[in-house]
Amino acid sequence: MAEPVFRRLALIGLGLIGSSIARINLDGRTLAGELVACARTPKTLARVAELGIADRVEADPARAVAGCDGVILCAPVGSFADLAAAIGPHLQPGAILSDVGSTKQSVIRDVGPHVPDGVHFIPGHPLAGTEYSGPDAGFAALFQGRWTLLTPPDGADAAAIERMAEFWRRCGAMVETMEPGHHDRVLAIVSHLPHLIAFTICGTADDLADESRSQVLKFAASGFRDFTRIAASDPVMWRDVFLNNREALLEMLARFMEDAQAMARAVRWADAAYIEDKVERGRKIRRSLIELKQA
């Protein structure tokens, strides 16, 4: 039996991601010898205790991280500056501080200044999720076969990076390191923009006159149903993602809007070749994804 990656690990936030990590550790303690769960609301803490997925629950982040050699922030990224300020002074020398946030430049901006000398700050982002949230939503297979991206700052300790990589491999993930700015641009197009669009079109439909709206719900064909699946995600998490990847998201959205306007023009002027070409490109991307086994 391999040693656990961490002797004592604190998870700050027990939503979909945090509670999945906790569930993975139940089977063989491969991640942490002792797992401390810290959540903001008494309701979440009580539920985590009830589920029995952590060794200890703790309301105070500063107390949660005491004596830990690993700390992972699993809360919405908008809370990271305050969390980092609260736990910074209590982090143990040699400990690893990581996170699972969907935006990485903002995390480095908000958390970096609070990391004491001797603590290894290795930001990370598991590319996994469902439309569900909260401690009941997690499951041990969530990261299986999915990528986790690590965005360590320049000069980060190689052993600490490898320890986080090993952590995610034990969760079932494939691991790659990436420059934080590049991460934010790639995620803007593959995840953040699609979510923004899905939320928006649900609102557009909801604004239709009452009679049409009930028809919309009744006859939602496959296209719209897929959009609502995406749009069912956690509001606070996504609000924070949008606000913390503003530049890249607005750039990708502007590109998309130009392309959508061009498509509108093609529909208006019956430019059949243009439309066919665009649809054909969608198919090609789909085919590439299948070849890469991500679909």
Add this chain to the structure above:
Amino acid sequence: MAEPVFRRLALIGLGLIGSSIARINLDGRTLAGELVACARTPKTLARVAELGIADRVEADPARAVAGCDGVILCAPVGSFADLAAAIGPHLQPGAILSDVGSTKQSVIRDVGPHVPDGVHFIPGHPLAGTEYSGPDAGFAALFQGRWTLLTPPDGADAAAIERMAEFWRRCGAMVETMEPGHHDRVLAIVSHLPHLIAFTICGTADDLADESRSQVLKFAASGFRDFTRIAASDPVMWRDVFLNNREALLEMLARFMEDAQAMARAVRWADAAYIEDKVERGRKIRRSLIELKQA
């Protein structure tokens, strides 16, 4: 054993929808005593013969409909005007002519003038589909539990409407009649606009610089993967849908673009409450869909 709905039925077009109808009829001939399959390309005809899902294959639409008491157009809607002109003179008095096109005003415009007196024209649209196309893509459960909308013209024969309703119920579908213009508006928002958006965002991603593009494919998170699933649909079918529901589609797209611009503005100016509200609406719509058992 109930009588089949039609003594002899011609399907013009054997793609996903047509070949699914043919497969349903294999089990017990509940739809047609004899099923004639007509397709434009020799390749599709040969494949349909090979699959053995029709009693007869026929390249010429006029010959296919001869002696039929039921004819259903299952080709892309852009081909309907020519098809209707070709088969009109050969339709048998008392026969029902129907279709499965995604746009209904255009079908009435293109097919209506070619329907001889004494033939019952009952347009229809099964709200079912996958991202696959062609005669191999069909399957007997495609319509199970899904809606089929009939848009009969004013004064259509009640018995003919009921016969088409029975046809679709035997396919496993729930049936409702709807005014054609209303159908086109509802479908514009639940299906046509989501598809247009999905095709567009795939193009936007594909336009990124080569290095980013390969990363996009490699790290496609769930949001983007769902979009590519939608975007993998048949190019000619969707080209025709967009061009034949132009007014409603452009109106819904304009509404969506306004809403997306408002979201962009909220992201730029960090209007957290606005963003949260929009995300929350997406969740509500999702919840409504689940209650209506469409998700």
